[in-house]
Amino acid sequence: MTAPSSTTVSLRGVTKRYRSVSALDGIDLDLAPGITGLLGPNGAGKTTMLRVIATVLRPEEGQVRLLGRDPGEPNARTEIRRRLGYQPQELGFPRGFSSMAFVNYMAVLKEWADRRVRTVEVRRVLDLVGLGDVATQRISRLSGGQRRRVALAQALLGKPELLVLDEPTTGLDPEQRASLRGVLADIAATSTMVISTHQTEDVAALCNRVIVLDAGHVHFDGTVPELVSFATGRVWMAAGPDAGAQASWRTASGGYRNVGERVPPGAALVEPSLEDAYLLLRGAAGLAPAGSTVSARSAEVA
Numbered sequence: 001m002t003a004p005s006s007t008t009v010s011l012r013g014v015t016k017r018y019r020s021v022s023a024l025d026g027i028d029l030d031l032a033p034g035i036t037g038l039l040g041p042n043g044a045g046k047t048t049m050l051r052v053i054a055t056v057l058r059p060e061e062g063q064v065r066l067l068g069r070d071p072g073e074p075n076a077r078t079e080i081r082r083r084l085g086y087q088p089q090e091l092g093f094p095r096g097f098s099s100m101a102f103v104n105y106m107a108v109l110k111e112w113a114d115r116r117v118r119t120v121e122v123r124r125v126l127d128l129v130g131l132g133d134v135a136t137q138r139i140s141r142l143s144g145g146q147r148r149r150v151a152l153a154q155a156l157l158g159k160p161e162l163l164v165l166d167e168p169t170t171g172l173d174p175e176q177r178a179s180l181r182g183v184l185a186d187i188a189a190t191s192t193m194v195i196s197t198h199q200t201e202d203v204a205a206l207c208n209r210v211i212v213l214d215a216g217h218v219h220f221d222g223t224v225p226e227l228v229s230f231a232t233g234r235v236w237m238a239a240g241p242d243a244g245a246q247a248s249w250r251t252a253s254g255g256y257r258n259v260g261e262r263v264p265p266g267a268a269l270v271e272p273s274l275e276d277a278y279l280l281l282r283g284a285a286g287l288a289p290a291g292s293t294v295s296a297r298s299a300e301v302a
């Protein structure tokens with residue numbers, strides 16, 4: 001299988017095991033510029049896949065090509081890393097550093113040798129993530145959401161062609177998330193961005209492609225509207241939780257939102273959201289054979 005010419009990330013048969021756990025099990029994937037959202041339950045393999053794409057983890061089996069290069073080859077790996085930004089799920093900060101000092105330190109490691117040019121770039125990325133006003137405060141005195149943004153700022157240094165972001169919106173308040181979406185959408189106009197998240201609203205708002213991982217397999221790969229369409233006609237409101245529903249929850253109106261395959265006759269159907277579709281897909285995962293992929297073009301969930 002050859003990758004299309006716009007492909008910037010190509011995985012073929014990629015497998016990564018931790019003892020008896022297959023964190024990634026024969027993944028085939030081609031990514032192009034734009035934003036791809038990775039969804040999946042805890043332990044699905046999202047972070048492992050991002051670490052492979054960020055060149056920090058080498059798979060036991062399969063081929064990886066990033067920005068047209070083989071990350072297994074040392075010189076190519078260095079070149080990929082020059083053009084890559086990575087926000088890990090957790091990032092430790094040196095004690096006593098301000099955001100300015102930390103991002104500057106990362107910029108030095110990223111070969112920004114000219115101090116004046118480097119300072120301009122450090123200020124640019126701190127402003128982008130909305131930390132300009134607190135840039136000189138110690139990171140230890142910042143909030144959790146602000147610390148996430150320091151971690152994101154260092155990933156944005158140098159306008160990378162490939163951005164790998166592990167749960168970038170976790171811990172951010174709604175205003176911060178909304179402003180961050182704008183920043184990421186602008187960047188994705190010219191780069192390939194892969195985001196892992198548990199926030200289906202972020203995927204719906206940001207991503208032109210969504211991949212659902214489950215137990216190291218790609219369980220869904222398509223666009224947001226394609227995933228949402230799985231839930232069309234399968235979401236209904238009722239006075240209480242429906243016994244036949246796969247998931248039900250009380251809404252602010254006092255009524256219950258029900259999601260499932262067994263829709264009662266005459267049910268008050270409502271517009272599905274990406275979260276509804278994701279829940280349906282997750283339910284279907286329990287029914288589908290291990291490793292099966294739901295086609296984006298299929299009208300059936302299972």
Ligand SMILES: Nc1ncnc2c1ncn2[C@@H]1O[C@H](COP(=O)(O)OP(=O)(O)OP(=O)(O)O)[C@@H](O)[C@H]1O
Binds near residue numbers: 021022
């Ligand atoms: N360093 C490790 N050693 C052993 N097992 C690991 C290690 N890292 C990940 N795993 C296992 O690999 C599987 C995939 O983990 P991974 O962190 O990639 O999942 P995830 O989808 O990112 O989960 P989460 O949503 O909780 O962040 C899990 O079963 C996890 O326990």
